[in-house]
Amino acid sequence: MEKEYIGELEELVLLLIVMLKDDAYGLAIRKALKEQASRTVTIGAVHGTVNRLEGKGFIESRLGGATEERGGRHKRIFSLTASGRKVLERSRDVKVNLWRQIPELAINKLG
Amino acid sequence: MSNRKIHPPRLADRFLQWFCSEEVLETLQGDLYELYERRRERRGKLLADIYYAFDVLSALRPFAFERKRSNSNYTTMFQHYLTISWRNLRVNRLYSLLNISGLAVGLTCGILLLLWISHELSYDTFHKNQPNIYQLMRHEVMSGEYFTGDVTPAPLGPSLKSGMPEVVFATRTLGAGKQLVNAGHENTYEAVLYADPDFFNIMTFPSVTGNAIEALNSPGSVVITERTAKKLFEHTDPIGKAITVNNTDEFLVAAVVRDVPTNSSIRFDIVAPFSGYEQNRKLKWDNNSFQTWIMLAPATNLLAFNEKIDGVVEEHLDNEEVHLFAFPIERLHLYGHFNNGKPDGGKIVFVYLVGALGVFILLLACVNFMNLATARSERRAKEVGIRKVIGAQRRIIVGQFLTEAMMITFFGLFLSIVAVNLLLPSFNELTGKDLSMSLANWQLWSSVLALGWVTGMVAGSYPAFFLSGFKPVQAVTGLGKAGKGASIFRRALVTFQFFVSIFLIISTIVIYVQLDHIQGRPLGYDQENLIELPVRGDMAKAFDLFKNDLLQVQGVTAVSAGGDNLIRVGGGLTGFQWPGKGPDEDFPINITWVHYDWVEASGLTMADGRDFSPAFGADSLACLVNETAARRMRLEQPVGTHLGDNNYIVGVVKDFVYNDPTSDPEPLVIYLGTNRISHIFVRFQNDQDWQKRIGQIEEIFGSYFPTYPFEMHFTKDEYQKRFEVIRSMRGMAILFSGLAIFIACLGLIGLSAYVAERRKKEVGIRKVLGATISNISIALSVDFLKPVILSFLLAAPLAGWLFDTGLDDIDYRIELSWWIFALAGGLALSLACLMVSYHAIKASTANSVESLRTE
Numbered sequence: 016m017e018k019e020y021i022g023e024l025e026e027l028v029l030l031l032i033v034m035l036k037d038d039a040y041g042l043a044i045r046k047a048l049k050e051q052a053s054r055t056v057t058i059g060a061v062h063g064t065v066n067r068l069e070g071k072g073f074i075e076s077r078l079g080g081a082t083e084e085r086g087g088r089h090k091r092i093f094s095l096t097a098s099g100r101k102v103l104e105r106s107r108d109v110k111v112n113l114w115r116q117i118p119e120l121a122i123n124k125l126g
Numbered sequence: 127m128s129n130r131k132i133h134p135p136r137l138a139d140r141f142l143q144w145f146c147s148e149e150v151l152e153t154l155q156g157d158l159y160e161l162y163e164r165r166r167e168r169r170g171k172l173l174a175d176i177y178y179a180f181d182v183l184s185a186l187r188p189f190a191f192e193r194k195r196s197n198s199n200y201t202t203m204f205q206h207y208l209t210i211s212w213r214n215l216r217v218n219r220l221y222s223l224l225n226i227s228g229l230a231v232g233l234t235c236g237i238l239l240l241l242w243i244s245h246e247l248s249y250d251t252f253h254k255n256q257p258n259i260y261q262l263m264r265h266e267v268m269s270g271e272y273f274t275g276d277v278t279p280a281p282l283g284p285s286l287k288s289g290m291p292e293v294v295f296a297t298r299t300l301g302a303g304k305q306l307v308n309a310g311h312e313n314t315y316e317a318v319l320y321a322d323p324d325f326f327n328i329m330t331f332p333s334v335t336g337n338a339i340e341a342l343n344s345p346g347s348v349v350i351t352e353r354t355a356k357k358l359f360e361h362t363d364p365i366g367k368a369i370t371v372n373n374t375d376e377f378l379v380a381a382v383v384r385d386v387p388t389n390s391s392i393r394f395d396i397v398a399p400f401s402g403y404e405q406n407r408k409l410k411w412d413n414n415s416f417q418t419w420i421m422l423a424p425a426t427n428l429l430a431f432n433e434k435i436d437g438v439v440e441e442h443l444d445n446e447e448v449h450l451f452a453f454p455i456e457r458l459h460l461y462g463h464f465n466n467g468k469p470d471g472g473k474i475v476f477v478y479l480v481g482a483l484g485v486f487i488l489l490l491a492c493v494n495f496m497n498l499a500t501a502r503s504e505r506r507a508k509e510v511g512i513r514k515v516i517g518a519q520r521r522i523i524v525g526q527f528l529t530e531a532m533m534i535t536f537f538g539l540f541l542s543i544v545a546v547n548l549l550l551p552s553f554n555e556l557t558g559k560d561l562s563m564s565l566a567n568w569q570l571w572s573s574v575l576a577l578g579w580v581t582g583m584v585a586g587s588y589p590a591f592f593l594s595g596f597k598p599v600q601a602v603t604g605l606g607k608a609g610k611g612a613s614i615f616r617r618a619l620v621t622f623q624f625f626v627s628i629f630l631i632i633s634t635i636v637i638y639v640q641l642d643h644i645q646g647r648p649l650g651y652d653q654e655n656l657i658e659l660p661v662r663g664d665m666a667k668a669f670d671l672f673k674n675d676l677l678q679v680q681g682v683t684a685v686s687a688g689g690d691n692l693i694r695v696g697g698g699l700t701g702f703q704w705p706g707k708g709p710d711e712d713f714p715i716n717i718t719w720v721h722y723d724w725v726e727a728s729g730l731t732m733a734d735g736r737d738f739s740p741a742f743g744a745d746s747l748a749c750l751v752n753e754t755a756a757r758r759m760r761l762e763q764p765v766g767t768h769l770g771d772n773n774y775i776v777g778v779v780k781d782f783v784y785n786d787p788t789s790d791p792e793p794l795v796i797y798l799g800t801n802r803i804s805h806i807f808v809r810f811q812n813d814q815d816w817q818k819r820i821g822q823i824e825e826i827f828g829s830y831f832p833t834y835p836f837e838m839h840f841t842k843d844e845y846q847k848r849f850e851v852i853r854s855m856r857g858m859a860i861l862f863s864g865l866a867i868f869i870a871c872l873g874l875i876g877l878s879a880y881v882a883e884r885r886k887k888e889v890g891i892r893k894v895l896g897a898t899i900s901n902i903s904i905a906l907s908v909d910f911l912k913p914v915i916l917s918f919l920l921a922a923p924l925a926g927w928l929f930d931t932g933l934d935d936i937d938y939r940i941e942l943s944w945w946i947f948a949l950a951g952g953l954a955l956s957l958a959c960l961m962v963s964y965h966a967i968k969a970s971t972a973n974s975v976e977s978l979r980t981e
Contacts, residue, residue, distance in 0.1 A: 041157040058161060059185030062154050066189035081156070084163045086132040088156030 021073070021102055027052055028064050029103055032074060032093045040079060040090040041065065065093055073099030132159045138179040146190045154185060203522065207529035214530060221498050221876060222534065228872045229538030229581065231865055232491025234545045236577055238553055239484035241546075241561045244570065246477050248389045249459035253330045255421055258294075260428075260452035262286075262418040264439060265467050267447035268700050269712050272467030278418040278450075280409035282439060283322065286420060292431055295324040295421040298400055299392070306662045306834060307396065309358040309369040313835050315662075316354055318371060319394035320403040326383075328421045329392065336365055336381030338397070345402035347380035354395045355382050371398065372663035373833055388560045391459055411442035420452065428452065445701070486626050487866050488577075491538075492585035493619045494873040495531065499589035500612050501880045510593055511601030523594035531586020532579075539578035556857045558850070617913050620877070623870040624917035624954055630863030631950040632925040636942065637856045640933065643940045645849060650782025650791075651692065652729030652809075653842040655816070658691050659806040659827070660837050666803050669721070672830050673806075679822045681811045686727035687803035688720035693845050695784040695794065702795070703770055704759045715755060716785075716792055719799025725750070725779060727807040735765040735777025738798050745798050748776040755793035769795065787848055790937040807841075867957060874961040878910060882969035890974035902970035903963060910962045911955065918951040 021029070031047045032039040045061045048054045068074045079090035095103075114120075139155075146154060158181055165174035215222045253259055262282065266273045280298055287296040304315040323342040326349075331338070338349045348369065355364040364379045371377065377398060386393050409416075422431065432451045440448045453462065463472035510523055547563060554561055563570065592612065661669075666687075673685045695718050702715055722745075724730075725737035733753055738745050749769060756764040756778050767775045781791040810819055824836045882889075889902055926942055933939040 041153060042160050057184035058154070058157050058181050059183075059187060059190075062150070062157070062185060063187045063189050066150070078153075082160070084132075084160050085156040086159040088152055088159060090156060091153035 021068075021071075021106065024054075024056070024060075024064055025068055025073075026103070026106055027054070028061070029068065029073060029095065029099055032065075033095050033103075037079075037092060039093045044093075065091075068099070069093070072096060073102055132163060134159065134162050134178045135175045138182045142182045142185065145186065150190050154190070158182070158185075203525070204529070207526050208533070210526060211530040211533045215533065218502070220879060221502065224872045224876045225495050225498060225534050226537045226541065228491045228494040228869050229535055229585070230541035230545065231869055232488045233535075233539050233542035233578065233581060234549070235487040235862060235865055236484050236581070237542060237546045237563075237574055238549065239480050240573060240577065241550075241563070241570070242557060242559065243477055243481055243484075244573075245389060245559055245561055246460065246473060250389070250391050250455050252387055252389070253328075253455065255328060255330070256456055257454075258421050258424055258426075259328055259455040260420050260422060261455060261458060262420065262435075263451055263453045264414075265449040265451070265464075266700075267449070268714065269710060272464070273714065274464035274467060275414075276417055276453075277414040278416055279411045279413055279439065279442075280404065280416050281411055281442075282450075283416075283418045283420070286418075286435070286438070287324075290431075290434070292422050292426045293420050294423050295327045297322040297325040297328060297419050299325065299417045299419065300400070300403065300415065301394070301417075305371050305396075306373065307354075307358070307369055307371055308373070308833065309367060312358050313833070314357060315835075315837075316357075316395035317393060318396045318398055319392070320398050320400045322400045324421075325397065325419070328419055331383045331386065334382045334384060335363075336379075338381040338383055341380035342397065342399045342401075344380075345399050345405065346377060347399070348377040349381045349383055349397040350379055351383055351385045351395055353385045355379075369396075371396075374663055375402070377402075391455070411439065419455075422452070428454070483630075483862055487862060487869070488581055489584070490623050490626055490866055490869045490873075492581060493623050494869060494876065495534065495585035496588045497616050497619050497873055498876045498880070499527070499531075499586075500592055500616060501877055503589075503593055503612065504884075506593055507596055507601040510596045511598045514596075514598040515602065520594045524590045527590035527593055528583070528586045531589065532582040535578055535582035535585060539574070539581075543574070556854050556861070558854060616877070620870075620873065620910070620913040621917045621920070623873055624914045624958070625921045627863065627867040627870045628918050628921040628950050628954050629925050630859070630866050631953055632921065632946060633929070634856070634859040634863045635946050635950060636925075636929050636933075636940075637852070637859050639946065640936070640940050641849065641852050641856055644788055644852075644938060645846075647783060647787065647938055649845075650730065650780055653845060655810050655812050656692075656727075656729060656841045657808050657810075657820070657823075658839050658841050658844070659808070659823075660839075661687070661804045661806060662834055662837075665831055665834065666801065668830050669800075669803065669806070672826070675826050675830075676808060676823060679810075679819060679826070681813065681815060681819050682808060682823075683811060684723055684727035684809045685807065686721045686723040687806045688718060688724055689799060689802045689804055690718050691805045691839075691844060692728055692782075692784060692807075692841055693848065704761065705767060706760060713758065713793065716794045717797065718794070719797050719802040721800055721803055722798070724796070724807070725777070727809050729809060730782055731780045733778040733780045735775070737777060742776075745776070747773050748798060749773045750777045750779050750796040751775055752779045752791060752794040752796075753781045754791045755795060758793050773797070787845070788936045788938050867954065871957055871961045874910060874958055875965070878906075878962040878965040881909070882906060882965040886969065886972070886977040889969050889972070890977035893970075893974045894978070899967070899970045903966040906966035906969060907959065907962045911958060914955055914958045918954065922947045922951065 027048065028044060031044050031051065034051075035043050035047060041058060041061050044065070045056060045058055048056060048061070065074065065076075069076060073096060074093045075096050076091045076093045079092040081087050081089045142155060142158070143151060158178065161181065162174050162178050165177055250256060250259075261276055262278050263274060263276045264278065266275070278298075283296040283298040286293050298321070300320040302318045302320060305318045307314055307316045307318075321342060323339050325342065326333075326338040334352055336349075341347045341349050350358070350364065350369075358364065358369065359367060364382055367379050369377055369379060375398075383397075422428075435450050435452065437450070439450045440446065459472070460474040460477065461469055461472050463470055513523055513526075543563070550561060550563065565571075669687060673687075676682055676685045695716055699717050700712050700714050702712075720738065722738045722740050725732060735750075736742075738748060738750070742748070751759075751761075751764060751769075756775075761767050761775075764775050764778050769775055779794075779796070783791065784794070785792065808823060810816065820838065823838075827834075827836050885906065889906075892902055926947065930942055933942075
């Protein structure tokens with residue numbers, strides 16, 4: 016993997032894919048982004064992000080079922096790959112590590 | 127899969143389908159539809175539509191239109207072909223260079239000749255009515271021989287239009303040549319064409335302003351081209367402005383048409399109404415000075431029509447056999463040439479010749495490619511073997527080598543397009559055309575691409591099938607050598623290349639020598655120190671006074687005038703009467719009218735009798751003949767003989783060269799016609815002061831004819847212009863035979879480099895055993911010279927026979943002598959030696975230790 020860093024939106028999307036499990040397709044991700052993170056993004060932006068993540072090898076996809084309201088078009092269901100998992104863990108560790116080193120921010124904020 | 131109808135805005139949906147790649151579209155569109163449906167249910171159709179369009183735009187990102195790499199076998203194989211081809215190109219730099227430059231040169235020739243041919247073929251195709259336009263032509267029968275021409279009498283056009291229902295439009299035209307045109311302060315010479323209004327109904331010369339057809343309906347208005355309008359009126363509106371032709375006829379400009387395309391048989395700067403020309407002249411059926419063009423109704427049967435009009439002219443004449451016929455304009459430029467009543471080609475012959483030339487030069491380049499590719503086959507044999515072992519079918523290997531050939535060809539094609547654009551200005555100068563490679567001309571570009579493709583296929587197909595035919599075991603173990611067949615084939619190809627090259631060199635030399643021969647032909651008069659002033663408009667009236675003043679100039683020895691310049695003389699006329707003429711005897715005789723002292727001024731010599739002179743009162747009935755006329759009329763005592771009704775011969779002029787400089791002089795009768803002059807001849811002494819003298823002549827001219835620009839030609843220069851066509855042919859011959867031999871030499875360099883390398887060990891062993899450098903280099907070279915000698919033995923007799931027959935059409939021809947062939951053969955052989963010896967010497971001087979130390 017050449018680039019192992021991910022952006023903020025990418026990280027959110029990765030986490031949501033894990034959360035959504037078998038329902039992790041474009042529109043569901045968009046909805047979850049709104050509900051969980053109060054982020055309104057266009058469907059184009061979601062597809063752009065998942066495509067990028069797939070290109071980096073952090074997620075993989077398979078075709079899911081087609082419903083009538085989709086005009087008979089398939090869903091693309093995403094799931095995390097091993098390297099996706101690694102990159103999420105690394106990102107979490109880095110942040111936790113940083114938070115630990117700056118207790119004053121945590122105290123001020125809480126206080 | 128059920129398909130419930132979902133109706134998002136169609137435009138947005140179409141747009142999405144257009145820019146999305148297929149893989150993305152399926153799921154993206156699905157998500158969009160789902161979203162749309164939900165929004166529609168919750169917020170109504172309008173908002174959902176708007177959001178939909180917005181979302182489609184939001185998806186306009188790189189991921190959506192990037193096509194994922196297809197895993198199809200074909201594309202993978204093709205990518206592989208390209209990679210391998212590219213690597214091979216880079217590894218074998220010398221061969222690639224030779225191949226690409228050879229093909230580039232060949233394709234450059236091909237494209238240039240293609241441009242030339244397509245221009246020739248495009249003649250008169252721009253007329254919208256082209257399939258129905260015909261020119262009326264006539265066969266005239268004299269002494270059983272047919273003479274064909276396009277001159278017709280003036281009453282013919284109107285009589286056909288009123289008398290024949292098939293004729294939709296008819297126009298007479300008279301190309302009056304360059305005439306003096308004044309408009310305000312501008313004086314120029316423009317080509318004036320007289321025509322009937324139907325001219326613009328028949329031909330397609332679109333108007334820019336004004337109505338050209340109506341303009342020709344009134345005798346006082348003219349149509350001019352855009353170029354002429356710019357010249358005469360610059361940027362002001364020309365409509366309604368007055369122009370004067372020849373200081374005598376005044377016209378108002380009534381319409382402007384686009385400039386005449388370069389591929390038009392009919393050329394003009396100004397079209398004036400024929401009715402105006404006709405007004406003061408009585409044009410009867412016996413005056414054949416005009417062209418007649420007609421447009422027939424579609425689906426007219428030409429054969430039946432021609433039968434109907436066959437006798438239309440003849441019935442108005444007595445004692446002449448004239449057959450009229452309509453000739454289609456689409457055949458005029460290429461096929462409009464007749465010999466004894468039968469069409470015998472015309473320009474089309476040149477088109478075929480040039481086409482053949484292009485094909486042969488391209489073939490030479492292809493042969494180079496084939497030779498080099500098969501010569502190196504041993505190097506590629508292992509590759510082919512391994513491929514086959516791995517499981518490649520033959521067709522895949524063929525594809526591989528064809529791709530390589532195509533790649534090289536298209537590199538060459540790219541270079542050649544650059545080269546053509548650089549060469550076009552000089553090529554245009556050479557051929558006297560105005561060719562261009564405009565980007566808008568898609569037919570041209572597609573034929574150029576097709577040319578490249580065919581070249582690549584021809585060049586690549588033999589190597590591809592040859593190389594792909596190796597048996598894997600032999601190829602990998604190296605047991606099977608590239609067979610003897612291939613090497614014989616290579617020699618045959620080299621022989622072919624030099625055959626073409628030597629043939630072209632011989633033709634170049636023949637054209638060169640023949641042109642030199644004609645240009646050095648004794649003319650029968652002195653062209654040096656003779657100038658000619660064209661007579662325009664009403665200049666002839668003042669001739670006698672003008673002549674006297676000119677004769678006062680120091681060094682001017684004689685002044686005369688005539689109806690023709692000395693280079694083009696007269697038109698053929700039949701029906702002459704002379705004593706002793708047989709009943710069926712008749713041949714066309716050229717006639718011309720001249721002024722007093724004509725023989726002296728033109729520098730001709732008298733064989734017998736005297737020049738026209740005012741000293742003999744009654745010279746108005748006198749005439750001169752040339753020797754050929756006297757001989758063909760079988761006049762024993764020409765001087766004093768009566769000719770025609772009441773003329774008598776006062777002198778015989780020695781034959782001189784006129785009209786066609788390559789043919790024997792035709793019979794000529796010269797009358798005294800003091801009012802029919804259109805050229806003034808001035809002869810002066812041969813010394814250093816000629817420039818001063820011309821200045822004085824110009825001064826006198828200005829005092830007599832202040833409104834006319836001074837024009838002057840050296841008769842010698844005018845004569846040289848007659849050779850422009852042959853000179854441009856010579857230029858093309860030199861150019862293309864040079865390129866052909868260049869390509870052939872490239873091939874030889876490649877082959878000799880290959881052989882020198884292959885025989886490295888042999889050379890090493892020979893040297894160890896005591897062979898000298900010269901021994902070895904001669905041994906290496908001689909192999910290559912055999913095909914060159916063989917090709918000379920084939921090309922020389924063929925070229926000799928062809929040119930000997932070809933030159934038979936020319937009266938004043940050279941005899942083909944041995945040195946022409948020796949020069950061509952020597953040239954080819956020495957060039958070949960030069961090319962081959964470089965690698966031969968390099969191989970023979972190489973250190974034998976280097977070549978022998980490893981096995």
